[in-house]
Amino acid sequence: MSSGLYKALKGMKDIMPPDIHIWQDIEKKAREIFASYGYLEIRTPAVESTSVFIRSIGEDTDIVEKEMYTFQDKGGRSITLRPEGTASVVRCYVENNLHGLPSPQKFYYMGPMFRYERPQSGRFRQFYQIGVEAFGSSRPEIDAEVISMLAHLLSGIGLQELHFQVNSIGCEKCRPGFKEALLSFFEGSFDELCVDCRRRYSQNPLRILDCKVGRCIEIRKGAPSVLDHLCIDCRDHFQKLLELLEMLGIRYTVNPEMVRGLDYYTRTTFEVTSENLGAQNAVAAGGRYDRLVKEFGGPETPAIGFALGMERIVELLKMTLKYDLPAPEVFIAVIGERAGREGVRIVDDLRAGGVWAELGDWTSSLKSQMRRADRLSAGLVFVIGDDEIQSGHVKWKKLADAATGEVRISGIRDFIIEGKQA
RNA sequence: GUGGGCGUAGUUCAACGGUUAGAGCACUGGACUGUGGCUCCAGGUGUUGGGGGUUCGAAUCCCCUCGCCCACCCCA
Numbered sequence: 001m002s003s004g005l006y007k008a009l010k011g012m013k014d015i016m017p018p019d020i021h022i023w024q025d026i027e028k029k030a031r032e033i034f035a036s037y038g039y040l041e042i043r044t045p046a047v048e049s050t051s052v053f054i055r056s057i058g059e060d061t062d063i064v065e066k067e068m069y070t071f072q073d074k075g076g077r078s079i080t081l082r083p084e085g086t087a088s089v090v091r092c093y094v095e096n097n098l099h100g101l102p103s104p105q106k107f108y109y110m111g112p113m114f115r116y117e118r119p120q121s122g123r124f125r126q127f128y129q130i131g132v133e134a135f136g137s138s139r140p141e142i143d144a145e146v147i148s149m150l151a152h153l154l155s156g157i158g159l160q161e162l163h164f165q166v167n168s169i170g171c172e173k174c175r176p177g178f179k180e181a182l183l184s185f186f187e188g189s190f191d192e193l194c195v196d197c198r199r200r201y202s203q204n205p206l207r208i209l210d211c212k213v214g215r216c217i218e219i220r221k222g223a224p225s226v227l228d229h230l231c232i233d234c235r236d237h238f239q240k241l242l243e244l245l246e247m248l249g250i251r252y253t254v255n256p257e258m259v260r261g262l263d264y265y266t267r268t269t270f271e272v273t274s275e276n277l278g279a280q281n282a283v284a285a286g287g288r289y290d291r292l293v294k295e296f297g298g299p300e301t302p303a304i305g306f307a308l309g310m311e312r313i314v315e316l317l318k319m320t321l322k323y324d325l326p327a328p329e330v331f332i333a334v335i336g337e338r339a340g341r342e343g344v345r346i347v348d349d350l351r352a353g354g355v356w357a358e359l360g361d362w363t364s365s366l367k368s369q370m371r372r373a374d375r376l377s378a379g380l381v382f383v384i385g386d387d388e389i390q391s392g393h394v395k396w397k398k399l400a401d402a403a404t405g406e407v408r409i410s411g412i413r414d415f416i417i418e419g420k421q422a
Numbered sequence: 423g424u425g426g427g428c429g430u431a432g433u434u435c436a437a438c439g440g441u442u443a444g445a446g447c448a449c450u451g452g453a454c455u456g457u458g459g460c461u462c463c464a465g466g467u468g469u470u471g472g473g474g475g476u477u478c479g480a481a482u483c484c485c486c487u488c489g490c491c492c493a494c495c496c497c498a
Contacts, residue, residue, distance in 0.1 A: 007489080062496050066423075084498085113498080118423080120492060129498060196495075212494090261497060271498095282498055309498030335456060366456050374458040383457060399458065 011117070011125025013311075018323045022314050023128075027110060029157050030130050034108045037149045039132050042107040044088040046114075050078040056087035056292055058263025060203050067115040069125075081114035084262070085131040085307055086289065093135055094298035103136030110310075122280035122312050131286075131307035138290060138302035140237050143268045144244035146304050150284055151250050153308075154272065159316055162283065164252035166245070166270040168238040169206065169259070170230050171290065178229035179205055189219045209257040225256040234267055241268060264289040268304065274316055283316065284308035324377075330357040330416060331378035333369040335385035337362055342389060342409075346382075349413050355420075374399060380419075382412065 008014060015023060031041070050070050057063050069081035082088050089107060092098075098105050110130040117123060132149065134142050147164070154162055170178060182205040186193065190201060194213040201208065209220060230238065245252055252270075260269050269287035277283070286306025293301035330350055334343040340362030350357035358376060360369035366383065373381045381397045388394045388409065396415075397404045407415045 010489080067496080115497080117496075118494095119490090120494095123497070127498065131498095279493065280497065285498065307498060312498065333457075365451090367454080367458080368451080370458040372458090378458095381457075385456065387456085395457090397457065402458090404457090 009125070011119035011123075013124060013126075018325050019314065019318075021323050021326070022317050022321075023310065026157050026310065026313060026317075027130070030108070030110065030153055033149060033153050033156060034132065037106070037145065039106040039108045039134075039149075042089060042092060042109050043111070044082075044085075044092050044109065046082055046112060047079050048082060048088055048091065050080040052087050052091050053080055053083060055295060056090065056262075056264050057084070061261060061263055063115065063261065067117050069114045069116055083115045084113055085109050085111070085129055086133060086262075086264070086292075086305055089131075089133045089305075090289075090292050090296050090298075090303070093133075093301075094293060094296045099136065099293070099299055099301055104134050104142060105136055106132070106134045108132040120280065121278040122309070122315065124311060128310035129307040130310065131305060133303060133305035135293065135301055135303045138237075140240040140244060140268075143237075143241045143288065143304055144248060146286065146306060147245065147270060148248050148250060150272065150286075150306055150308070151248075154284070154313075157313070157317065158321060159274075159283075159313065161275070163273045163275070164250060164270065165255040165258050165273070166241070166252050166268065167226065167255050167258040168230060168234055168267050169226055169265060169269055169287075170234050171266050174229055174231035174234055178224065178226055181224040181229060182206070182208070185223050186219070192219060206259045210259045227254075227256050237267055260285065260287055264292045264295075266290045270306070272308075274312070276316060276319060277312055280312065282309070283312045326356075327377035327379065328356045328358045329379045329420075330355060331360065331369075331373035331376065331381045332357065333360040333366055333373065333381055333383045334362040335366055335383070338386060339384045339389060342384060346384075346409070346412055350416060353413055353417055355413075355416050380416070384409070 034041075050068070053068060054064050063083050068083055071079055073079050089109060093105070093107075108131065111128065112126050113129050114126050116125060119125060132146065134146060147166070151164070169175065183201070186197075186201060186205070186208060190198065192215060193201065193208070194211065194216055197208045197211050197213070197216050200211075206226075208216065209223065211217070211220075227235075227238070242254070258269060258271060260271075265287040267288045267290065269285075271285040272283050273281045274283055275281070284306055285308075286304070288302065288304040290302040291300075293299065293303060330347075332343045332346055334340045343359045343362070347357040347359045358373075358378065360372065370381065378399060381399060382394050383397070384394055392409055393406055394409050394412070395404055395406050
């Protein structure tokens with residue numbers, strides 16, 4: 001049972017030690033890898049005009065229909081906490097005329113996203129994503145670059161056994177034909193489809209391919225495949241991408257039934273899943289969105305990106321790696337007020353030298369100070385009392401193996417720093 | 423939005439409808455008066471999530487409500 005007057009809102013979590021160190025490691029690794037691929041950080045506001053998201057994500061997607069945190073500000077404007085990152089970055093790209101810079105322009109971002117959903121395992125109302133967006137190239141090489149970068153990031157932080165799926169959902173030229181084909185395929189068995197799929201039939205027939213209801217899975221056997229309906233250009237693009245992925249040694253499967261939940265995707269879509277997560281098993285996903293920049297009032301600019309879900313990655317990492325709390329290098333136990341004052345000086349000096357040092361409380365017993373040092377897993381303990389101040393020499397003890405020694409008080413700082421280097 | 427499971431100490435969990443709701447861990451102090459871990463001893467905490475009802479009597483049964491978890495849906 002929790003105490004206190006307040007709790008975090010439903011679906012929102014505090015991220016604390018020791019977990020926070022996993023988060024920091026992931027973020028650090030991501031920055032390193034993105035840097036080597038030439039992606040630069042971009043930070044956009046967490047709130048945008050509601051229309052930014054409606055326009056990009058799509059009027060009748062679930063996100064827009066029922067999952068957005070939308071409010072009116074005091075000026076009566078409708079504003080929304082971002083449910084994903086791409087829309088904001090595209091808005092930023094267009095607003096700041098970044099297309100005037102040499103193409104392609106490549107960015108990454110990290111931060112919280114918000115969706116008003118019922119929380120469950122791996123799903124939160126405030127969740128964190130790391131994402132990348134590359135603008136200005138329609139070449140399959142950039143698709144491969146983005147996917148390869150994702151693969152390197154995931155393996156770089158120690159995740160194995162992830163499943164890469166790729167697909168192409170065509171462009172504005174070939175998708176209408178495919179929709180037609182789907183509609184006529186399902187026409188005869190329409191009445192047998194589940195309620196949701198009957199709705200999808202008119203709203204977004206591609207999603208029928210993604211339905212998990214047993215009967216619908218039956219019915220769609222033999223349904224037309226997107227891949228058979230791609231136009232020449234899309235087919236060529238996809239083919240080239242697959243060749244590049246082969247060449248890079250990225251293991252993947254082509255899944256023609258993979259459909260993404262955002263309307264802006266064109267051509268390449270991909271998703272990375274894990275078997276160890278429960279129902280919400282996507283750890284990262286992305287795709288190409290060649291029309292969005294234009295939609296936002298910019299010049300025709302092809303683009304591609306992905307986002308990965310921090311909580312899910314952290315969850316996977318916690319299964320295999322053990323993260324300990326960081327521990328101080330030095331603990332100064334002090335006996336008596338005079339030593340207590342001397343201790344303040346010593347830890348301050350050590351800290352100025354970049355050493356994590358903690359000071360005991362001279363009003364509590366040496367035993368309890370030692371116990372605290374032990375609980376903190378401190379590396380070395382120095383015990384200072386009147387005798388030590390008199391003689392200028394102090395004993396140290398290494399908690400791990402109980403080794404002891406002696407050093408001049410004035411030499412503690414050098415002793416520690418040299419010890420670190422050795 | 424729809425289902426299912428669960429709410430007892432800081433934490434993990436006990437308590438056939440029946441005394442004053444207990445135990446491990448953790449925490450603090452001591453045994454060991456200036457050296458941690460191991461052992462032993464001592465110490466404290468609960469509106470049994472909240473509200474109502476049934477009953478002589480409710481942590482226990484019923485209703486409502488809130489919260490958490492899981493799943494559907496959807497997605498990172």
